[in-house]
Amino acid sequence: MPLKTPERRGCAVSPVSLPGALKNMSEIELLLSRTTYLLSVELRLFWLIAFVYGISFLLFILHILTRSTSMGKAAHSLMWANALLHVGLIVFRTFEAGRAPFQTLYETLSWFAASAALTYLIVAEKFRGVYAPGALVSGLSMGACMYALVSRSPSIEPLSPPLQSYWFEWHVILAFFSYAVFVVSASIEATYLAVKPLLTRSGGTCLGLTMDTIERFRSRAFKLVLFGYPLLTFAVFSGAAWANDAWGRYWSWDPKETWSLITWTVFTMYLHSMTMQRFNGRFASALNILGFVCMMMTFLGVNWLAKLLGIPSLHVYAV
Amino acid sequence: MDNALLINALNWSYKKLSSIKTSLYILGALSFLYVIGTIFPQGGDLGEYAAAGGKFVFFVKAFSLLQLFTSPIFLVAALALSLNLFICTIERYPALFQRRKPAQRYVPTRSLYLTQGLTQAYSDTRKTLSEGLGFKVVSKDAEWISMEKGPILSYRALTWLYHAGMALCLIGLLLTYLFAYEDTLTLSLGQATPVETKEIGRLLKPFGISPKPGFSLLLDSFTTEHVQSPRLKYPKDKPSRLAIGLGWQGLTHEMNDESLFTKDWRSGLKVIKGGLAVKEKEIEINDPLKYGGYTFYQAGFSQTVKIRVNDNPIPLSANLEDELAVPGLDAPLKFKELKAGMVQRPNGSMETLTPYTIARQPVTGADGKKKYIDAGRLELGSPVIIDGVRLTLVDFEESTVLSYRFDPGFPMLWWAGIFVLIAMTIRFFGAWYFISYNITESGNIVCLDLYVEAKGIPADCEGLLTKIEHMLTRGDIKPDPVNPLR
Ligand code: HEM
Numbered sequence: 001m002p003l004k005t006p007e008r009r010g011c012a013v014s015p016v017s018l019p020g021a022l023k024n025m026s027e028i029e030l031l032l033s034r035t036t037y038l039l040s041v042e043l044r045l046f047w048l049i050a051f052v053y054g055i056s057f058l059l060f061i062l063h064i065l066t067r068s069t070s071m072g073k074a075a076h077s078l079m080w081a082n083a084l085l086h087v088g089l090i091v092f093r094t095f096e097a098g099r100a101p102f103q104t105l106y107e108t109l110s111w112f113a114a115s116a117a118l119t120y121l122i123v124a125e126k127f128r129g130v131y132a133p134g135a136l137v138s139g140l141s142m143g144a145c146m147y148a149l150v151s152r153s154p155s156i157e158p159l160s161p162p163l164q165s166y167w168f169e170w171h172v173i174l175a176f177f178s179y180a181v182f183v184v185s186a187s188i189e190a191t192y193l194a195v196k197p198l199l200t201r202s203g204g205t206c207l208g209l210t211m212d213t214i215e216r217f218r219s220r221a222f223k224l225v226l227f228g229y230p231l232l233t234f235a236v237f238s239g240a241a242w243a244n245d246a247w248g249r250y251w252s253w254d255p256k257e258t259w260s261l262i263t264w265t266v267f268t269m270y271l272h273s274m275t276m277q278r279f280n281g282r283f284a285s286a287l288n289i290l291g292f293v294c295m296m297m298t299f300l301g302v303n304w305l306a307k308l309l310g311i312p313s314l315h316v317y318a319v
Numbered sequence: 320m321d322n323a324l325l326i327n328a329l330n331w332s333y334k335k336l337s338s339i340k341t342s343l344y345i346l347g348a349l350s351f352l353y354v355i356g357t358i359f360p361q362g363g364d365l366g367e368y369a370a371a372g373g374k375f376v377f378f379v380k381a382f383s384l385l386q387l388f389t390s391p392i393f394l395v396a397a398l399a400l401s402l403n404l405f406i407c408t409i410e411r412y413p414a415l416f417q418r419r420k421p422a423q424r425y426v427p428t429r430s431l432y433l434t435q436g437l438t439q440a441y442s443d444t445r446k447t448l449s450e451g452l453g454f455k456v457v458s459k460d461a462e463w464i465s466m467e468k469g470p471i472l473s474y475r476a477l478t479w480l481y482h483a484g485m486a487l488c489l490i491g492l493l494l495t496y497l498f499a500y501e502d503t504l505t506l507s508l509g510q511a512t513p514v515e516t517k518e519i520g521r522l523l524k525p526f527g528i529s530p531k532p533g534f535s536l537l538l539d540s541f542t543t544e545h546v547q548s549p550r551l552k553y554p555k556d557k558p559s560r561l562a563i564g565l566g567w568q569g570l571t572h573e574m575n576d577e578s579l580f581t582k583d584w585r586s587g588l589k590v591i592k593g594g595l596a597v598k599e600k601e602i603e604i605n606d607p608l609k610y611g612g613y614t615f616y617q618a619g620f621s622q623t624v625k626i627r628v629n630d631n632p633i634p635l636s637a638n639l640e641d642e643l644a645v646p647g648l649d650a651p652l653k654f655k656e657l658k659a660g661m662v663q664r665p666n667g668s669m670e671t672l673t674p675y676t677i678a679r680q681p682v683t684g685a686d687g688k689k690k691y692i693d694a695g696r697l698e699l700g701s702p703v704i705i706d707g708v709r710l711t712l713v714d715f716e717e718s719t720v721l722s723y724r725f726d727p728g729f730p731m732l733w734w735a736g737i738f739v740l741i742a743m744t745i746r747f748f749g750a751w752y753f754i755s756y757n758i759t760e761s762g763n764i765v766c767l768d769l770y771v772e773a774k775g776i777p778a779d780c781e782g783l784l785t786k787i788e789h790m791l792t793r794g795d796i797k798p799d800p801v802n803p804l805r
Contacts, residue, residue: 027665027666028574028665032573035549035572036570036571036572039551039572040566043563043564044565044566046564047561047564047565149560149564150557150560155550155551155553156551157580158546158548158582159582160580160581161581161582161584161604161605164583164604164605165605167605216781226747226775227748227776229743229747230740230744230747233739233740233743234740237740241733242605244729245606245607245616246605246616247618247722248501248607248614248616248618248722248724249724253356258353258356258357259353259357261353262350262353262357265346265349265353269343269347269350272339272342272343272346273343275339276340276343278340305357305358
């Protein structure tokens with residue numbers, strides 16, 4: 001191939017200066033007022049959704065405290081209606097932004113809350129009459145929405161260059177799908193750990209569970225981890241493939257990367273312990289809950305830990 | 320005696336390393352090390368750590384906590400996991416070809432009374448399980464007949480396959496650890512720069528072997544692209560945010576000349592070998608150039624602006640990281656990223672941007688900290704007066720910053736990773752059943768004992784048992800299940 005003389009593209013001096021380019025001011029004003037209006041509608045709906053998650057959370061807690069089935073049913077139905085509205089809001093944001101709705105932490109928090117709630121409601125169809133796990137899920141969904149609304153900016157910005165990759169979408173979708181599944185699994189496991197001793201002591205029915213049904217109920221938590229584990233594996237794998245394309249190195253031991261590896265390793269331990277008679281009881285349950293905690297650390301805790309230690313980033317010398 | 324001791328120790332280690340329980344401990348230890356690695360800043364310097372008030376200098380030094388992931392303690396844990404995985408995989412290989420041994424006695428999962436005679440009951444059960452439900456016999460003894468059913472391969476084979484895949488991933492990681500190296504390269508427009516490796520992989524380093532890539536890279540073009548987009552003015556305090564949510568307070572967006580987001584930057588590269596361009600590609604973030612085992616990534620770019628002060632014929636040159644002392648100005652100037660290239664307007668149209676930068680001057684804020692405030696917008700060729708001094712942006716230079724890497728471990732890790740994902744997905748999302756049955760007759764009563772095990776997410780033991788019960792007792796007047804908890 002013969003060599004060409006180099007050219008400097010895009011650096012040409014053009015007679016069109018920027019202020020001159022904003023010719024049609026009314027067009028721009030229209031755009032700004034449309035953007036503002038849509039975002040205001042979105043924010044009002046989002047506050048309402050956070051509030052309703054809060055109400056269902058309270059009803060779930062009342063159900064646990066009073067053992068009233070009707071409270072549980074009401075919380076469950078309210079959560080269904082709210083989760084559907086939340087999905088609608090995410091679709092709305094997708095059209096508003098003209099891209100996948102999980103670029104900023106504001107967006108991923110909303111996505112996390114909706115996917116956890118929806119996954120829980122779908123899984124809960126398999127154990128009708130048991131409502132207690134809803135408390136953790138609705139509490140988390142409310143917390144995630146409030147965090148997004150109070151601490152993050154809802155601004156819609158164009159995709160930055162590193163995010164313009166098909167790996168990004170797959171990576172985030174699968175990671176958050178696995179997160180939703182792990183949240184529900186942990187809520188079932190926590191219910192199991194709380195109810196099993198009560199049933200062993202006094203028998204009968206407790207929060208919709210009996211001695212005959214509780215192990216089958218717990219097996220859902222195991223199946224959910226089986227479901228989430230390949231998704232998380234793919235999320236870690238696609239994250240590495242993406243880092244390799246964008247930054248030229250598939251693994252940098254960055255705290256977020258490392259926490260995702262910790263989560264993956266803890267769930268590997270959980271799956272291993274479930275295949276061993278000696279460890280598949282409380283020990284495995286504890287690992288499942290620990291896996292959930294690690295997952296939350298990966299998603300939010302890395303930043304939180306930095307704040308807790310009073311340092312702007314983990315990459316400073318203060319520990 | 321010593322030999323016997325050694326053999327015993329090796330036997331003991333081998334036994335331990337072939338156990339899944341050991342994997343639990345090793346994975347636990349690795350998780351702990353990972354956590355430590357997220358608390359201590361990796362790649363940092365011990366002196367800086369101590370100077371910044373680090374509290375654990377002794378431990379940091381003793382256990383190389385600032386280089387934890389290449390420290391002996393971590394490498395030993397990683398080696399232990401690798402040995403554990405390799406030994407487990409090799410140990411379990413023969414079992415894939417062995418028939419599953421029947422247990423001495425199964426505790427039935429469910430028992431059914433049948434109205435058929437013994438011989439008919441045997442024949443009906445076999446027919447129901449094999450023809451009706453697709454089970455295949457795997458073993459038989461005097462009492463129990465065992466059968467299996469699943470999509471493809473046995474679940475044990477799939478579990479083995481993805482463990483073997485993970486062992487291959489570890490080999491890929493080892494190759495990366497031993498041989499990979501990386502560096503950066505800054506290219507100016509029109510200049511061919513030879514690719515020279517200073518950094519070499521861990522294994523080659525002690526021998527002083529330095530690979531010679533033997534080619535140069537030429538930057539043929541450099542393009543940046545921006546998009547003009549509205550910016551939200553969002554209050555920082557929580558009550559105002561709530562007020563916006565309740566509709567008591569309005570939102571505002573603004574858009575001006577500076578509302579530009581950098582959407583992309585691209586470098587047109589040519590690989591030059593023996594005076595000829597052997598490959599050319601326009602690279603961007605997420606789309607690198609691959610050549611001769613090397614991958615070149617778009618890491619960033621650097622800019623230099625040339626500023627004419629009043630009518631001085633020799634312009635001052637400034638790069639964007641440093642302050643520029645300008646004769647006649649009390650405070651130095653610092654320039655923001657120069658915007659050049661294409662811009663996409665909100666209505667979708669594309670325009671060529673007149674290159675410009677923003678000149679800023681340092682001030683001391685209320686908190687006593689130094690910050691910069693905008694002093695003027697300098698467009699190429701258009702003079703601007705700042706504090707009585709006429710400044711003109713007369714030219715600029717851009718160079719591209721590439722990072723490049725040689726990593727022979729990546730292809731293996733990539734393909735083995737895909738293999739692991741496929742095997743794991745089939746294993747988890749398929750349904751496998753193992754069933755053992757035994758039929759007994761006492762007096763006139765024929766009883767079928769069924770033992771069922773299931774693997775995989777869709778597997779449903781209860782559903783299968785109900786189906787079998789229904790199929791076997793379809794013609795009966797009234798099926799009579801025995802207490803399932805028997
Ligand atoms: C990177 C390391 C490892 C990962 C990610 C991993 C992953 C897994 C997963 C996800 C399972 C559960 C799947 C199932 O229920 O079939 C599993 C099961 C198992 N793993 Fe591992 N494993 C690892 C290392 C090891 C090692 C070192 C051993 C050595 C003994 C081992 C032996 C087993 C066994 C025996 C099972 C049970 C399989 C079954 O139930 O059929 N694994 N492993």
